[in-house]
Amino acid sequence: MPIFRQLIDQIKQAIRMNLLVNGEQLPSVRVLASALQINPMTISKAFSQLEIEGVLIRKRGVGMLVAEVQENGHISSSIETPLQKFIENAHKENLSNDQIMALVQQYLSIQSQEKSK
Amino acid sequence: MPIFRQLIDQIKQAIRMNLLVNGEQLPSVRVLASALQINPMTISKAFSQLEIEGVLIRKRGVGMLVAEVQENGHISSSIETPLQKFIENAHKENLSNDQIMALVQQYLSIQSQEKSK
DNA sequence: AATAGTGTATTAATATACTAATACACTAAT
DNA sequence: ATTAGTGTATTAGTATATTAATACACTATT
Numbered sequence: 688m689p690i691f692r693q694l695i696d697q698i699k700q701a702i703r704m705n706l707l708v709n710g711e712q713l714p715s716v717r718v719l720a721s722a723l724q725i726n727p728m729t730i731s732k733a734f735s736q737l738e739i740e741g742v743l744i745r746k747r748g749v750g751m752l753v754a755e756v757q758e759n760g761h762i763s764s765s766i767e768t769p770l771q772k773f774i775e776n777a778h779k780e781n782l783s784n785d786q787i788m789a790l791v792q793q794y795l796s797i798q799s800q801e802k803s804k
Numbered sequence: 805m806p807i808f809r810q811l812i813d814q815i816k817q818a819i820r821m822n823l824l825v826n827g828e829q830l831p832s833v834r835v836l837a838s839a840l841q842i843n844p845m846t847i848s849k850a851f852s853q854l855e856i857e858g859v860l861i862r863k864r865g866v867g868m869l870v871a872e873v874q875e876n877g878h879i880s881s882s883i884e885t886p887l888q889k890f891i892e893n894a895h896k897e898n899l900s901n902d903q904i905m906a907l908v909q910q911y912l913s914i915q916s917q918e919k920s921k
Numbered sequence: 922a923a924t925a926g927t928g929t930a931t932t933a934a935t936a937t938a939c940t941a942a943t944a945c946a947c948t949a950a951t
Numbered sequence: 952a953t954t955a956g957t958g959t960a961t962t963a964g965t966a967t968a969t970t971a972a973t974a975c976a977c978t979a980t981t
Contacts, residue, residue: 689938689939689940690939690940691939691940692898695897695898696898699898715956715957715958716957716958716959717956717957717958725940725941726940726941726942727941727942727958727959728940728941728942728959728960729939729940729941730958731958731959732939732940732959734958734959735958735959740897745958746948746957746958747946747947747948747957747958748946748947748948748949748956748957748958749947749948749949749956749957749958750956750957750958751957751958762907763893763897765893765896765897766890766893766894766897766899766907769886769887769889769890769893770886770890770907770908770911771911772886773883773886773887773890774908774911774912776880776882776883776886777883780880780883782883784912787908787912788905788908788909788912790879790883790887791887791891791904791905791908792905794887794888794891795891795901795904795905806968806969806970807969807970808969808970832926832927832928833927833928833929834926834927834928842970842971843970843971843972844928844929844971845929845930845970845971845972846969846970846971847928848928848929849929849969849970851928851929852928852929862928863927863928863978864927864928864976864977864978865926865927865928865976865977865978865979866926866927866928866977866978866979867926867927867928868927868928
């Protein structure tokens with residue numbers, strides 16, 4: 688798993704656990720880079736992604752701040768929209784909630800197989 | 805999107821639409837390769853993946869056959885497409901499988917609440 | 922056994938994704 | 952204006968994923 692992606696995970700997790708709270712400023716890219724022994728640009732890349740997702744706010748020349756925490760965590764519409772459509776259509780075709788959960792699990796396992804190759 | 809992955813999708817779709825039926829033999833890798841103007845190995849790679857997923861059956865020296873249609877094999881694309889997109893995007897944003905399952909469950913319960921109103 | 926049809930293991934080439942180095946731009950406080 | 956702190960655009964290097972070329976193995980038929 689790429690470094691910048693691991694970093695994204697860790698920051699999101701920290702926010703979920705309230706180790707980082709709304710409005711708080713994150714350590715600078717250089718401080719983090721030094722602490723984690725990785726390149727500043729790799730950290731910047733993670734920051735950029737988190738800004739796109741609305742998790743962090745970029746203040747030019749100042750630093751990165753933790754954004755307002757959303758109701759459902761930080762679910763982007765690129766996730767939420769297809770999820771809603773999936774459930775809606777599944778219900779239209781009279782699939783039960785259990786069947787829906789089973790379907791999701793099945794597709795998750797398929798994707799795992801594909802990744803492990 | 806990689807060629808072999810597009811091919812996997814197309815074959816699955818063809819089976820869903822009954823353009824390919826249970827037990828039917830697929831065109832050989834060379835025939836397909838020639839028709840689609842791509843390398844035979846790329847097609848073989850798609851076939852291998854589909855065999856792992858249980859969609860096709862490999863007969864050595866003979867060819868690839870369409871497998872028995874699965875329990876969940878008749879899911880309409882109006883369900884499958886958003887599901888795939890949902891999982892794909894969720895993974896892009898680094899949600900774990902557990903988190904994905906939790907999300908689905910959450911949305912299922914929300915929809916139930918709305919219905920009972 | 923020879924042949925002509927299957928798919929594929931192995932390897933090499935290519936494309937893509939990721940990381941790192943450098944120099945730069947922005948902001949706040951001197 | 953200078954300084955010291957932010958983040959980042961650009962570019963180059965590296966690693967990984969994908970595609971392609973070749974030679975091979977299996978099966979059925981003759």
